Amino acid sequence: MNGKIMNPAVEKYIYGLLPARDAVLAEMERYAKRYDVPIIGPAVGRLLYLAAKISGAKRIFEMGSAIGYSAIWLARAAGPGAEIFYTDGDPVNERRARDYCKRAGVAERIKFLVGNAIKLIDRVPGKFDLIFIDVDKQQYPAALRKALPRLRRGGLLLADNTLWSGRVVGRATEATTRGIQQFNRMIYSSRELFPVIVPLRDGVAVCRKG
Ligand SMILES: C[S@@+](CC[C@H](N)C(=O)[O-])C[C@H]1O[C@@H](n2cnc3c(N)ncnc32)[C@H](O)[C@@H]1O
Numbered sequence: 001m002n003g004k005i006m007n008p009a010v011e012k013y014i015y016g017l018l019p020a021r022d023a024v025l026a027e028m029e030r031y032a033k034r035y036d037v038p039i040i041g042p043a044v045g046r047l048l049y050l051a052a053k054i055s056g057a058k059r060i061f062e063m064g065s066a067i068g069y070s071a072i073w074l075a076r077a078a079g080p081g082a083e084i085f086y087t088d089g090d091p092v093n094e095r096r097a098r099d100y101c102k103r104a105g106v107a108e109r110i111k112f113l114v115g116n117a118i119k120l121i122d123r124v125p126g127k128f129d130l131i132f133i134d135v136d137k138q139q140y141p142a143a144l145r146k147a148l149p150r151l152r153r154g155g156l157l158l159a160d161n162t163l164w165s166g167r168v169v170g171r172a173t174e175a176t177t178r179g180i181q182q183f184n185r186m187i188y189s190s191r192e193l194f195p196v197i198v199p200l201r202d203g204v205a206v207c208r209k210g
Contacts, residue, residue, distance in 0.1 A: 045073040052077035057129035063117035064135035068097030075106035087117035133159040137176035140183035153210035163203025
């Protein structure tokens, strides 16, 4: 939960409706809470899952994967034979993610890449059906510039934290908020994208290309 965008009582209500997660996702949620890992959580996990399912995405690139929580939601939606590219700058996160993904039964669909996601995408040839951006917020404009040409026509681009606890409203001085503000202007002024920011948790941008 985030509590700063949605009415907290309504947000609590929505989270109260969510079905229990399996043992692996539940353990990851506990770990993230305990060690302050900023994962998308189950409400946004379901949105990613739905987007991947509806679009039939099979080739997915994730920028900023941490312990693999969102990657598991995407990998489960994409199904057997799918290819999910996990990226994170922290090798400790990657080791933990490998273990969780194995236990979640999706490790064979996931390619684990460690380093700067904005550079790593250049190393993976071909187009993607879905790209999910969740890197450091000041990097969102650069991530979008790299992601957009790599998305197939009809593909989906999603990004988390696009309302950034409401800090996007008004003038901002921090690089993180300015990065998100610029990203939001870029997606809404793009001739290639049809974006919607869903005000769930911390705001999720969902955009279709073409
Ligand atoms: C918000 S967390 C990702 C959470 C994950 N998407 C989830 O919901 O399960 C952001 C992660 O991105 C990583 N990160 C930030 N900037 C990055 C970059 N440029 N390239 C790769 N990883 C990056 C951080 O190490 C951190 O683990």
